[in-house]
Amino acid sequence: MSEHLLTWYDAHARVLPWRIPPGGGAADPYRIWLSEVMLQQTTVAAVQGYFHRFTARWPTVADLAAAEDADVMAEWAGLGYYARARNLLACARAVMADHGGRFPATRDGLLALPGIGPYTAAAIAAIAFGEAATVVDGNVERVIARLRHVEDPLPAAKPRITRLAEAITPADRPGDYAQAIMDLGATICTPRNPACGICPWMAPCRARAEGIAATLPRKAAKTAKPLREGVIWLARRADGAWLVEDRPARGLLGGMWGWPGSPWDGGGGAAPLTADWRDLGEVRHTFSHFHLRLQVLFAEVPQGANPERGQFRTLTGRELPTVMRKGYALATLS
DNA sequence: GAGCCGTGGAT
DNA sequence: TATCCAAGGCT
Numbered sequence: 572m573s574e575h576l577l578t579w580y581d582a583h584a585r586v587l588p589w590r591i592p593p594g595g596g597a598a599d600p601y602r603i604w605l606s607e608v609m610l611q612q613t614t615v616a617a618v619q620g621y622f623h624r625f626t627a628r629w630p631t632v633a634d635l636a637a638a639e640d641a642d643v644m645a646e647w648a649g650l651g652y653y654a655r656a657r658n659l660l661a662c663a664r665a666v667m668a669d670h671g672g673r674f675p676a677t678r679d680g681l682l683a684l685p686g687i688g689p690y691t692a693a694a695i696a697a698i699a700f701g702e703a704a705t706v707v708d709g710n711v712e713r714v715i716a717r718l719r720h721v722e723d724p725l726p727a728a729k730p731r732i733t734r735l736a737e738a739i740t741p742a743d744r745p746g747d748y749a750q751a752i753m754d755l756g757a758t759i760c761t762p763r764n765p766a767c768g769i770c771p772w773m774a775p776c777r778a779r780a781e782g783i784a785a786t787l788p789r790k791a792a793k794t795a796k797p798l799r800e801g802v803i804w805l806a807r808r809a810d811g812a813w814l815v816e817d818r819p820a821r822g823l824l825g826g827m828w829g830w831p832g833s834p835w836d837g838g839g840g841a842a843p844l845t846a847d848w849r850d851l852g853e854v855r856h857t858f859s860h861f862h863l864r865l866q867v868l869f870a871e872v873p874q875g876a877n878p879e880r881g882q883f884r885t886l887t888g889r890e891l892p893t894v895m896r897k898g899y900a901l902a903t904l905s
Numbered sequence: 906g907a908g909c910c911g912t913g914g915a916t
Numbered sequence: 917t918a919t920c921c922a923a924g925g926c927t
Contacts, residue, residue, distance in 0.1 A: 607923060608924095610924095611923070612923085612924055613912075613913095614912090615922085616914080650912075651912045652925090654925075658925080685926095686926090688925045690924060691924075706923075708922090708923045708924075709923075711923090727906090762920080762921070763915090763916080763920090822909085823909080823911090857912085859909075859910055860910075894912095
């Protein structure tokens, strides 16, 4: 069965910057690792530019390990899930300090590194090191649920789906097979309107036979996102610098810069300094688990301004996470 | 196991 | 406008 999928992949593999062609030569574990971390819960289109900028600025794992934290966080800004960037640095430094500058060549060895979980470890082991490790991402969950007619809802069905995926993972061409089954999910076996008519696995697919392919996999119902509200204060000094503060190292937007603000509980708060604050309106943003509405207050402040919190920094806006960029855009465009 | 953790594009 | 969801990991 895998032969059929690989034949399809040989003809339809997408060309991506971090990918080697089907049957191609040795992959660079650093580039595979970097791309896989960036691609966690993130689309190919969103990753492309970031991957180019990171590899141009830090061509090797040694370069990245030696980088300043703030530079890496600023380069990651806008891509989301910022714990990935913190773990990226921790992982690069662990590779240098504990592994002689080379990534572990096995799934189990990779799994011990920060930011590398079951999926990413299997992907690197298969693609960069030729280990017949089984990748189970969202694509594979969907493909296997349909192929093997798994009606139990996710995430409870994940262990069973993993076992079913392992049972059909071939020993031949592990890296190509891993990318092939994910490509199948991304381009043919899609969530809404799967193109079963041109699928290389149409014949063995049990959900297709039952006529319920598009309804699988089933998923547990999600809870509604609550609305949180707060205020942010954007102060621009006479020299053009902006008042920003370092957010706590962990948690939401951890390690990133942000505007001084109230707690996001609707209760208001105190401005970071006394000034003639002007109401610019509001910005809205949706995070993974809540909606946010922020009132934006803006003030021009003198060069000698002495705020109670934060530091004045020269900004382009691109160093900021997206929700903070929205405030910056409101202030600079008005 | 379940909640936390971003963002932008598609529908 | 609301929802889904994309090469998940950590606690």
